[in-house]
Amino acid sequence: MKKTLIGLAALAAAWAVQAAETAAQPAPAAAAPTAMTPAQFDEAMGRLPKPDLAKGRDAHAKRMCGGCHGAEGLSSGNPAWPDIAGQPAAVTVKALLDYKEGRRKGAMPAQMMSGAAAPLTMEDISNLAAFYATLPGRNAKPYGSYKISSMPQLVKKGDPARLITPCAACHGVTARGNPNGEVPVLHGQQNQALAAALKDYRSGARSSDILGEMRVFAKPLTDKEIEELSGWYAEQPGREGRPAAKK
Numbered sequence: 001m002k003k004t005l006i007g008l009a010a011l012a013a014a015w016a017v018q019a020a021e022t023a024a025q026p027a028p029a030a031a032a033p034t035a036m037t038p039a040q041f042d043e044a045m046g047r048l049p050k051p052d053l054a055k056g057r058d059a060h061a062k063r064m065c066g067g068c069h070g071a072e073g074l075s076s077g078n079p080a081w082p083d084i085a086g087q088p089a090a091v092t093v094k095a096l097l098d099y100k101e102g103r104r105k106g107a108m109p110a111q112m113m114s115g116a117a118a119p120l121t122m123e124d125i126s127n128l129a130a131f132y133a134t135l136p137g138r139n140a141k142p143y144g145s146y147k148i149s150s151m152p153q154l155v156k157k158g159d160p161a162r163l164i165t166p167c168a169a170c171h172g173v174t175a176r177g178n179p180n181g182e183v184p185v186l187h188g189q190q191n192q193a194l195a196a197a198l199k200d201y202r203s204g205a206r207s208s209d210i211l212g213e214m215r216v217f218a219k220p221l222t223d224k225e226i227e228e229l230s231g232w233y234a235e236q237p238g239r240e241g242r243p244a245a246k247k
């Protein structure tokens with residue numbers, strides 16, 4: 001709770017700085033798409049049909065999602081393709097709706113994903129997200145075996161001077177991620193996919209973060225810091241598959 005409060009305070013400060021900067025600068029030529037509002041997110045989660053895991057596995061095969069993300073949600077061919085196994089369902093639902101509805105742009109790979117998400121129905125999205133949440137992440141190991149001492153400073157402590165809240169405050173300290181189930185799990189994710197996301201937030205090309213928080217934290221990061229953060233998270237054991245939620 002204390003961490004959350006510190007995080008929110010840093011966030012508020014970061015926003016004040018950003019607002020001042022924005023006011024002083026002319027609007028960019030092509031405005032980035034607007035992220036979902038918290039109300040839109042709640043509304044979308046509220047109208048999500050009850051998931052069917054078997055149909056999720058089916059849709060994953062039929063829609064050829066496995067061609068890039070692997071049959072079990074672990075991308076095999078290209079290290080820039082993210083693993084989707086073990087991600088909490090709400091995170092996947094949001095990602096797919098963002099692609100489908102044009103809120104997650106970024107570089108070319110995001111456009112490719114928007115094409116893949118375009119034909120998905122709410123049923124597909126619900127089924128796929130529930131299915132992925134049950135799959136184990138990369139190099140999954142039992143919880144409790146993490147060496148927290150080697151965490152990069154930014155993960156553990158952030159950088160108050162640059163208004164960066166510790167990554168762990170929101171993304172969690174283990175592959176379980178944030179207990180609220182609404183923040184992407186970074187543990188075990190593909191190195192290049194993490195780096196691409198951070199660079200897209202830093203440039204503003206990716207603007208899908210509801211509170212704009214990731215754009216604020218990524219803006220002052222150097223290439224070297226992005227490399228260290230992505231490398232460290234990629235080396236961590238990924239999430240264990242969890243049994244399907246009872247509904």
Ligand code: HEC
Nearest residue numbers: 063064065067068081082084092095106109110113116128
């Ligand atoms: C041609 C390769 C390709 C195909 C086919 C594909 N994806 Fe993707 N997917 C990607 C890439 C690349 C990204 C990262 C894009 C970005 O930078 O935002 C991605 C991102 C995602 C994400 C967000 C992951 C994250 O950590 O943010 C989800 C969820 C996802 N894909 C699900 C699917 C589903 C479901 C399908 C099938 C309907 C599918 N993908 C088909 C390549 C593909």
Ligand code: HEC
Nearest residue numbers: 007154165166167170183184194197198208209213214229
């Ligand atoms: C205040 C909470 C918060 C903090 C602190 C935070 N993040 Fe995030 N992060 C989020 C949320 C929420 C998202 C999902 C945003 C979206 O939907 O685009 C996210 C998304 C990401 C993604 C994209 C994941 C994906 O699968 O698409 C990466 C990579 C990331 N954060 C890395 C970091 C790093 C590295 C730090 C520390 C320097 C950090 N975050 C600090 C909340 C936070």
